[in-house]
Amino acid sequence: MADTSGDRYLASVTRSWEAATRLSDPRENPAALLNLAEEARSIAGKTPSLYSAVVKAETSAAAGDHATAVAELQEAEALLERPLTPDRRNHEGTLRVVQSLVYSINGDASRANKAQTTAQSLYRSYEFPSIQLKLHEAILHAPTDPSNALNEAVKIMQDLSPERRIARVRVNARRVINALPGPACTLPAAQDLRTLISAQSPATHL
Template structure:
């Protein structure tokens, strides 16, 4: 894990250095910079692209070559200090973060960046992030009366897709490191008074990052932190005054929390009903997602007829969407895969699984979940083969990628195995693989 965290931290440092360097260098040709700094043009390009981090000595030469008055050198010096501090932070890993009973509002919940250090070690970046990104932020023309520019808000909005993909593929420690980096930039401006329109836009992009942070904490098994960030995400979504975002935030929360066996499904069902209220009666992706999420919860509660009825409603909404996109269909097919497997509708479940696998990338967690739904579908009639299949699916993932939502999908296969088959060797092996759930 230490190697992965080192890689993630270095990726962040390269990215930040590239931003500052590109800003300070302005429109100076790479050829001129390279000549005065006694290096090559390709080397300068790699630095600007975030592919290389120069040595401290080279950073000094680059600083002189672009007349940065020591700013570029200082950035590199702080990065070097950061690398030394990470070792000290790791010594606190086993101790864990100090508990705090104070909740200071959504912005102050940046405790992620301190508490998270004990989990990711990458949050040691926090003390220097503001200094390293200041040059880039100062270069952007601010919106009237605001501390942010339109390009900064747009950049954070587009960054969501990068982090969402990381959530779907990377080990959660890596995903959280990237999210912490992003949140450090956003949170500084959430704390400040902004014009109403800017505050709404800023809250919108922040809410999306917050619910990804909550989901990542859940995958790491930290319920306390995930709870804090679910509250943060809801509050920010509501502050954005986007009912559809408020709906999606609550639906996604219910969907993620359903993977925690300690959760009360009735509470999650209430949360989904609240999401439906926000989504309203008109056809929308958010309404479709809320209805399919409701169907999943009802199926998990054994209320099969109601689950099927809710899923049919979701399918009807999807058919009435004016311009459905592949990503929206992917959500529906994934929920169909689980719901119809749980209620034992082999035809619809198989169709949904085939459709879902066409959308998901082979290395996405969702792909492994859908394949496990296929094993679930046959667990009642052929428990031995179903459990063998589930064991092979989970073992195909490296240990660090056997995240909670994948293990829960395997556990649901076990839950469907008849009592008389519990002694079978594949059943016992699957139980061991999913024992942490």
């Protein structure tokens, strides 16, 4: 529908939404989604989408290309400042949440904390982006303080009712485990977190 309408912006956002949704599925290989995310960015032409730029950065980070992800976030930040960017008012929160994720994975505490502070001002505490931000904090601290990071992630998941442990939340909980140093992967809290993640059936990406 998006392609047949001739609306390049709509086609761009539709592809980005697909890429973002599939990133939450553990069966997907993030590297295999890079072409889709890049196509979404390029198809917009002269009306670049902030959302598409942000999704491409998240996809690069998920595929392990952190330097590219950081560069793409900088490009997305520039789009946010451009008055002609069509979705800049709708997706600042999306940008800040992905900044929080990428910088947390990179261990860049200063930029991660700054992004989290900005993002927290844009969402209510019970909204899913706020839950993701809490898990990003655990991701940030997992390499250096694995026990506390795991305990915090377990608490976040336990405090959510089963229907609120959506795919987008679970993928971030899984990233806490991925950020652990090797020996910490065998801690009881790590197994508890795995159980909380795997016990949920696939849910809609939000």
